[in-house]
Amino acid sequence: MANPGGRTSYARAARLTAGQPAGTSRTLLATFQGGGGPGFPLYRSDDDGRTWDKQGSVPNADEATGFSLQPFLYELPRAFAGLPKGALLFACNWLDSFTSTNIQLYASTDGGLTWQFLSTVAQGGPPNTTNGATPVWEPFLLLHNNRLICYYSDQRDPNFGQKLAHQTSTDLRTWGPVVDDATGTTYAERPGMTTVARLKRDLWIMTYEFGAPDDPGNPDQNNYTYHVHYRIAKDPESFRFSRDTPLLDQNGYAPNGAPVVSWTDSGGPNGTIIVTDNDDQDFFINRDLGNAKKWTRLSSPMPAGYSRFTIPLGGPGSPLKRGLVFVITGAQYGKSAPVEAGIISVGGCENAGHRRQ
Numbered sequence: 218m219a220n221p222g223g224r225t226s227y228a229r230a231a232r233l234t235a236g237q238p239a240g241t242s243r244t245l246l247a248t249f250q251g252g253g254g255p256g257f258p259l260y261r262s263d264d265d266g267r268t269w270d271k272q273g274s275v276p277n278a279d280e281a282t283g284f285s286l287q288p289f290l291y292e293l294p295r296a297f298a299g300l301p302k303g304a305l306l307f308a309c310n311w312l313d314s315f316t317s318t319n320i321q322l323y324a325s326t327d328g329g330l331t332w333q334f335l336s337t338v339a340q341g342g343p344p345n346t347t348n349g350a351t352p353v354w355e356p357f358l359l360l361h362n363n364r365l366i367c368y369y370s371d372q373r374d375p376n377f378g379q380k381l382a383h384q385t386s387t388d389l390r391t392w393g394p395v396v397d398d399a400t401g402t403t404y405a406e407r408p409g410m411t412t413v414a415r416l417k418r419d420l421w422i423m424t425y426e427f428g429a430p431d432d433p434g435n436p437d438q439n440n441y442t443y444h445v446h447y448r449i450a451k452d453p454e455s456f457r458f459s460r461d462t463p464l465l466d467q468n469g470y471a472p473n474g475a476p477v478v479s480w481t482d483s484g485g486p487n488g489t490i491i492v493t494d495n496d497d498q499d500f501f502i503n504r505d506l507g508n509a510k511k512w513t514r515l516s517s518p519m520p521a522g523y524s525r526f527t528i529p530l531g532g533p534g535s536p537l538k539r540g541l542v543f544v545i546t547g548a549q550y551g552k553s554a555p556v557e558a559g560i561i562s563v564g565g566c567e568n569a570g571h572r573r574q
Contacts (some may be wrong), residue, residue: 219310222327222380224251224547224548224551224552225249225250225251225252225547225548225553225554225555225556226249226250226251226286226522226523226524226547226548226549226550226551227246227250227286227288227523227524227547228247228248228249228250228294228346228522228524228526228545228547228556229248229249229251229288229289229416229523229526229544229545229556230245230246230247230248230290230526230528230532230543230545230558231245231246231247231290231305232244232292232528232530232543233246233292233303234303235292235301235302236293237435240288241503241559243262243263244262244263245262245265245266245528246260246272246290246305246329247250247259247262247263247266247269247290247545247556248258248263248275248288248290249286249288249545249547249556250287250416250547251547254281254284254518255276255281255282255283255284255285255286255433256272256275256276256277256278256280256281256285257275257285257309257332258271258274258286259271259272259273259274259275259329260272261295261329262558265530265543266543266545266558266559266560269558272321272329272330272477273329273330273331274343275288275307275309275323275329275332275555276323276332276334276469277332277400278302278428279443280334280431281453282310283311283313283314284311284312284315285309285310285311285312285565286309286310286312286344286354287309287310287354287355287539288307288308288309288453289307289308289309289356289357289358289488290306290307291305291306291307291308291358291359291360291524292304292305292306293305293306293360294360295360295556297360297365297389298365298386298387298388298389299388300324300326300389301326301458303325304324304325304326305324305325305329306322306323306324306326306358306365306389306462307322307323307324307332308320308321308322308323308356308358308367308434309321309323309354309356310353310356311417312343312344315343315344316343317340317341317342317352318340318341318342318343318344318352318353318354319337319339319340319341319353320337320338320339320340320353320356320367320369321334321336321337321338322334322335322336322337322338322367322389322436323331323335325388326517330360331361335384335389335390336389336390336391336392337357337567338369338384338392339353339371339384339392339395340353340366340369340375341353341362341371341372341468342372342373343395346390348372348378348404348405348407350372351372351373352372352373353370353371353372353373354369354370354390354409354410355369355370355371355409355410355411356368356370356374357369357411357412357413359453361453361454363387364385364386364387365385365386365387365389366383366384366385366453366454367383367384367385367386367392367414368381368383368398368411368423369381369383369411370382370408370409370410371413371468373396375399376400376416376426377400377403377404377406378401378404378405378406378407378428379401379407379408379409379410379428380397380398380399380400380401380408381397381398381399381400381402381408381423381425381456382395382396382397382398382452383396383398383411383449383452384390385454395453396454396457397457398411398423398456398457399411399423399425399446399448399456400457401427401429401459402431405429405430405440406428406429407427407428407431407443408425408426408427408428408446409425409426409428410425410426410475410476410478410524411423411424411425412424412425412476412477412478413453413478414478414479414480414490415453415480416449416480416487416488416490416504416506417482417488418506418523419451419488420449420450420451420506420507421451421452421456422447422448422449422478422480422490422507423447423448423450423453423456423459423478424445424446424447424476424477424478424492425445425446425447425476425518426443426444426446426473426475426476426494427443427444427445427446427461427463427506428441428442428443428446428476429441429444430444432521440470440555442473443473443474443475443495443501444463444464444471444472445463445464445471445472445473445474445476445492445494445501446461446462446464446472446510447460447464447476447478447492447507448460448461448462449462449506449507452516454465462507462509463504464476464492464501464512465509465512466501466512466513466514467510467512467513472494472496472497472501473493473494473495474495474496474550475494475495475523475524475525475550475557476488476492476493476494476522476547477492477493477524477525477526478490478491478492478536479491479527479528479529479542480529480533481529481542481563483529483540483563483564484502484504484540484563484564485504487505487506487538488504488505488506489502489503489504489563490502490503490504490506491529491542491554491563493521493522493525493526493527494521495521495522495523495524495525495542495549495550496521496549498516498517498519498520498521499514499516499517500514500515500527500561500563501513501514501515502514502515502563513521515561515563517544517561518559518561519544519546519557519559519561520546520557521546521556522546522548522549522554523528523548523549523550524546525545525546526545526546527542527544528543529542529543529545530542530543530560531564539559539564540562540563541560541561541562541564542560542561543558543559544558544559544560544561545557545558546558
């Protein structure tokens with residue numbers, strides 16, 4: 218898709234569905250971290266990701282300043298806060314001149330051609346992953362019960378090296394109090410990188426990396442593992458009441474780093490949960506609503522990547538796309554690679570996916 222050089226990662230995409238019959242949209246917008254900034258490049262595809270053209274950038278090219286990380290694209294599924302159904306929201310972490318971290322929110326009502334700044338959700342200290350520093354990281358957006366939820370990682374609480382939290386808004390300009398979603402059992406533990414998906418039976422899943430020092434007696438920041446954990450809840454604002462569960466496949470293997478979760482109604486009566494991590498080219502799937510004993514691997518031709526992103530394409534009204542999942546990824550953490558997009562299948566027991574650049 219793109220190879221601007223450097224360490225491109227954190228690829229994100231949104232499928233544009235407004236004004237189109239259910240399940241028929243072939244239009245995607247995509248962006249990624251490491252595009253040479255300031256701001257984020259924005260690409261458009263009208264053929265399910267097979268070909269791409271650069272459309273612009275977020276923020277608008279003449280307004281972008283400084284350096285930003287961790288983009289997130291979201292299409293409003295219904296009218297909200299004065300914006301029409303199908304309007305686009307964009308969140309990122311603006312670092313200013315590396316003096317602060319700022320979770321910022323933008324909106325577009327013309328398919329991503331132009332963007333308007335709406336608000337700063339949360340502000341933290343300079344970008345520094347050392348315990349005791351106070352930045353914020355990694356926004357993820359979800360509209361639920363007429364409130365926009367912005368999940369993020371938060372190092373500002375003196376009781377935790379890092380925790381997962383969220384804030385909500387009804388007008389996209391003012392934000393409610395910080396609500397915890399997941400914390401460690403000791404100060405040194407660092408849950409991070411929230412993603413959320415809706416399952417069947419009004420259940421929700423939240424995945425995250427659970428940073429823990431390899432030697433708890435000597436929590437050196439350079440010696441952490443970030444195994445994937447998850448929680449299941451009936452309300453996406455109530456994960457703090459749910460059990461923290463490590464994700465282990467049937468051989469006891471623990472995926473590691475930068476997980477992303479999505480769900481498709483294909484693959485069985487309970488659909489299929491799809492989880493990706495930084496270290497593995499395989500995906501991890503669960504066809505039993507997150508049953509901890511039912512995680513299996515799905516081989517994939519798509520390369521592994523840091524926060525590799527997935528969008529299920531199937532659903533009601535799209536029988537030709539049942540089980541198909543769009544994937545976009547850049548490099549693994551600390552490595553260099555182009556941004557690539559492709560489609561895999563999770564509809565049956567075997568992968569029938571293919572890779573497209």
